[in-house]
Structure formats: C-alpha cells, structure tokens
Amino acid sequence: MTATGPDGPAASGRHETPQERADRLWAETLQEVRVAQTGAQILLGFLISVAFTPLFADLPDFDKNLYVATVVLGAFATGALVAPVAFHRFLAGHGMKPELIRVAGRLIATGLVTLALTISGALLLLLRTATGDPAVAWILSGAVLAWFTATWLVLPQIVLRRTAARRR
Template sequence: MTQDERSPGRGRDETPQQRADRLWSEMLQEVRVCQTGAQILFGFLISVAFTPRFADLPDFDKNLYVATVVLGVIATGALVAPVAFHRFLAGHDMKPELIHVAARLIATGLATLALTIAAALLLLLRTATGNPPAAWALSAAALLWFTTTWLVLPQIVLRRATARRTAAAAASGGSGPAEDR
C-alpha cells in the first residue's frame, strides 16, 4: 500500500476504509448510552398519561407533557436512526456517507434529548413542588449544564488543542497532525 492510499496527517496509519470502520465503531459505542437513556425516559413519559393524577394537571402541564413526549420521540428516533441507516447501506461501500449522516443524527438526538430531559424536569418539578418559578429556574439550569458540558466544553478543548498544535507546528517549521474527526 502506498502512502497516498493512507490517511496522511491523521496521526494514525490507516486507510480511509479502516478509518471509516474505526469511526463507525466509535460512534456506535457513543450512541448506545444515549439510545438507552432516551428509550428509558420515553418509556416513563408514556406511562405518565395513564396515571390517575394526570387528569388533574392544569392545561399548561398537559401541553408541556405532550411537548416533552414529542421531543422524546424525536430524540429516540434520531438516536436509533444510524442503526437503520446502516442496515440499508451495509454492503454498498458507503461507510463515509453513513458516518457523515449518522454524526448529524446523533447531534440532533443529543440536542433533543437535552430538551426532553429539561422539559421532563420542568413538568416534574412543577407538579412535585407546586413552585413554578423554582421549577423553571432549575430546569433552565439543567439545560445550561447540558449546553456547557455537551457543547461549550468540547469546543474549548478543541480550540485549545488546535492552538497548541498550530503553535507546535510553527515552532518546528512544519505542519502538525490534522484533527481526527
């Protein structure tokens, strides 16, 4: 195999197909945790409508419940979709395309999962505490936590690593390794 057939500058000595296989395997491991959590949360959400107390909820809480269930459906669907995609595309030599689409589906699933959890927390706290302002504040804080840990922190780490690599490459007079995406 020639150097041109490998992925130069990726920090690994692998072919594009090996890289695609590795990335797909990593994506599956990552999404398994989210899929399970989303499915369990969705299952619990479905059962809420069948409790005796549900009929006594104010209209706002019933509407919040419906919105939460719909978000849960979207999150679950987006997080399970890469598996269905793989089933249809397996054997068609399309793993790079699969990875590209699956990454976006997983991002969508994570975003809607965060919204589902925040909305479920809001509904729970409104019902359990009877204190809507506190419920809103705590739910907003949870959503801020997800945004910080799932989006902001990884971007900060990525920017710092990129800056270090750029500085190291400039100091050595060459180009550093490319990002492993």
C-alpha cells in the same frame, strides 16, 4: 480522506487505510449512540406511562401541554438516535461508510439536542408538580439545560479550539 490530509494518519497518529479508519469510526459511533439511545428509550417509556396515571387528569392545562411537548421531543430524540442503525442497515455493503459516519454524526447531534430538551421538559414538569412553585421549577430546569449546553456543546468546542490553536 487521504493518508496525509487532516483526517489521515498524520493527524490521528494512526496508520490505517481509509477503510480501516471508516470501520473504526463506525464502531466508535455505534458505541456512542448505544449510551444515548438507551437513555432516550427508557425516558420515553416512562414519559409515555405518565398519561395513564390517575393524577394526570388533574394536571393544569399548561402541564398537560408541557407533557405532550416533552413526549414528542422524546420521540424525536429516540428516532434520531436509532436512525444511524437504520441507515447502516440500508446502506451496508454499498461502500458508503464515510458518508454514513457523517450522516450518523448529524443524527446523533440532533438526538442529543432533543434528548437534552426532553430531559429539561420532563424535569420542568416534575418540579412544577413536586415543588408547587413554578418559578423554582423554571430556574432549576433552566440550570440543568444550561449545564447540558455547557458540557455537551460548549466545552467540546472549547477543547477543539484550544487543541487546534496548540497545533498551529
């Protein structure tokens, strides 16, 4: 990061040192991860409890396997979203905040993808059970996953490209 480079004050409109920028980006990263982390942890908690309900034993094998896959995805999502905190704890004080921010960004992206898959899997399981119509369940769950893909991945890329094109 340099003062005049693509990540410097000229690009951001801010006048901050590289350390101030790293501190700000880390604080923003923590705010972002708190929201997703909480949702993932609550969802995982509810998912774990499903196996202990009386109706679980009566689920068809497909639904039990879907449940297991969904719980595992939820555990991966939670792990990826909590990992930046562990990284910070181990790397704090070593002057590695820019590296920490890059790694945390990748972990958060991984956590969000696995969270979207977890939500879609849980929704599929719920809708298969609630509607009794597997086709409807697949269509609605697929639509929700497409919505997550569009709003969480595609839309930010479109905004980024349009902004970059305007700056040229």
